[in-house]
Amino acid sequence: MGRIFYIMGKSGSGKDTIYKRLTAEMPQIRTVIPYTTRPVREGETDGREYHFVDSEYLANLQDQGNIIEVRSYNTKCGIWMYFTADDGQIDLEEADYLIIGTLESYRAMQEYFGSERIIPIYIEVEDGVRLSRALERERREPHPRYAEMCRRYLADCKDFSEENLKQAGIRKRFANLDLENCLAEISRYIRDLRV
Numbered sequence: 001m002g003r004i005f006y007i008m009g010k011s012g013s014g015k016d017t018i019y020k021r022l023t024a025e026m027p028q029i030r031t032v033i034p035y036t037t038r039p040v041r042e043g044e045t046d047g048r049e050y051h052f053v054d055s056e057y058l059a060n061l062q063d064q065g066n067i068i069e070v071r072s073y074n075t076k077c078g079i080w081m082y083f084t085a086d087d088g089q090i091d092l093e094e095a096d097y098l099i100i101g102t103l104e105s106y107r108a109m110q111e112y113f114g115s116e117r118i119i120p121i122y123i124e125v126e127d128g129v130r131l132s133r134a135l136e137r138e139r140r141e142p143h144p145r146y147a148e149m150c151r152r153y154l155a156d157c158k159d160f161s162e163e164n165l166k167q168a169g170i171r172k173r174f175a176n177l178d179l180e181n182c183l184a185e186i187s188r189y190i191r192d193l194r195v
Helices: 015-023 055-063 102-112 127-138 146-159 162-167 181-195
Strands: 006-009 069-075 076-086 097-100 118-124 174-175
Touching: 006 102, 015 097, 015 181, 055 069, 069 102, 069 118, 069 146, 076 102, 102 118, 102 146, 118 181, 127 146, 174 181
Parallel strands: 006 097, 006 118, 118 174
Antiparallel strands: 069 076
């Protein structure tokens, strides 16, 4: 029986870096490319980080009943949709998967596939450190969107509240104080569960 190892954490927690490193270290675990209606960012490629689509494409998948989970965010740049589709990428009879997402999408995946098949990997970092990281990352963008960065930061404080984490059954946490140590701990955790 395959499982989905679901990486999540507030923005600036290092989840994207950890996800990329884990996919390189564990090529036997498959990945799933989510969808979004937001614009492509500098350095992103369609079909690598996301499938970049429009609202009409999402509506067609919804009409076909092929949406696992969908979220919308009213950003400073307009409404952006993020979603996971039942498009043949996931076959839990064949493999394990590594997915990155939000607490909301994690809960939707639990409902869709069953909670016993979704393993949470929650990464946390002290709020001041992650704000600093997010600001530094945004500064590197050709057209920084500081208002959107602040919106994400504040939304994460609410979305990943202790109450919401408890309701979602998130007990184990991985503190990303040192990337290499955190990565090693998560790798061991995944390997132990796959045995």
